[in-house]
Amino acid sequence: MASPQIDVDEIIETLVQIRQRGHSAHSVFRDWVNLMLFALQRRDDPYLEIVDDYRERGDMDHPDGQRSVDLFSKAFGQLQERMAATDADVLGAVYEEYGMSSDTFGQHFTPHRVCETMVEITGLVDKNDTEDRQSVCDPACGSGRMLLTAGRKQPDALFVGQDKDPLCARMTALNCCFLNLDAYIVQGDSLTVEFQRAWETSYSPMGGSVRELDDEGVEDLHGWMTDAHSVC
Numbered sequence: 001m002a003s004p005q006i007d008v009d010e011i012i013e014t015l016v017q018i019r020q021r022g023h024s025a026h027s028v029f030r031d032w033v034n035l036m037l038f039a040l041q042r043r044d045d046p047y048l049e050i051v052d053d054y055r056e057r058g059d060m061d062h063p064d065g066q067r068s069v070d071l072f073s074k075a076f077g078q079l080q081e082r083m084a085a086t087d088a089d090v091l092g093a094v095y096e097e098y099g100m101s102s103d104t105f106g107q108h109f110t111p112h113r114v115c116e117t118m119v120e121i122t123g124l125v126d127k128n129d130t131e132d133r134q135s136v137c138d139p140a141c142g143s144g145r146m147l148l149t150a151g152r153k154q155p156d157a158l159f160v161g162q163d164k165d166p167l168c169a170r171m172t173a174l175n176c177c178f179l180n181l182d183a184y185i186v187q188g189d190s191l192t193v194e195f196q197r198a199w200e201t202s203y204s205p206m207g208g209s210v211r212e213l214d215d216e217g218v219e220d221l222h223g224w225m226t227d228a229h230s231v232c
């Protein structure tokens, strides 16, 4: 098991119920992540497109509460419960555990305890010890686990994550939103510095929010990150 300290069995059971209706493991996980991301952004049109796709494949034939859309919501609730209980990267743990039976997942993330040690040795200072806003960057962020671990130590920092895998970038955006961090998450290649899309998550005392940047926002972010790297 990739993350033995986090119990994700209940969530996986719910996702497997959907998969058993003839969907691939990867498409179920991808649709779940997209539904959560669209719901948090209140983007009804792309959300309903996914719902319609399941409906066209007979989802309404299942009793109320057992339709795939209901099960996706249930899994969302279970994820939030586990995150509240552990403050850890439960989404990444589900990805690793659930994806073990499929070749199309293909990523493995740093174990939580190693993330904690790495955050300690990078010398991220405690928020009371500095006036300057720190920024924390992971150019190959996976599910965002390293950023989340740093976020628990220094929640006031600005977090920047990038991953070329679309699913990983989305998982990181969700995780940063769940942990109520100020963050920019880019889907794109860190080596060629190409940006495909980007999300911004913002802290609020009422809970985090997430929004996808428009083309101009992505371009501005690209310029800012390129300048920041050239100074380093």
Ligand SMILES: C[S@@+](CC[C@H](N)C(=O)[O-])C[C@H]1O[C@@H](n2cnc3c(N)ncnc32)[C@H](O)[C@@H]1O
Binding pocket: 107, 108, 109, 110, 138, 139, 140, 141, 142, 143, 144, 145, 146, 162, 163, 164, 165, 168, 188, 189, 190, 191, 192
């Ligand atoms: C081993 S995972 C590590 C994830 C995360 N940093 C962690 O500690 O859990 C490596 C990640 O790097 C991403 N990756 C590999 N090459 C990349 C590149 N050129 N640009 C952006 N991301 C890349 C992969 O998609 C994968 O999610």
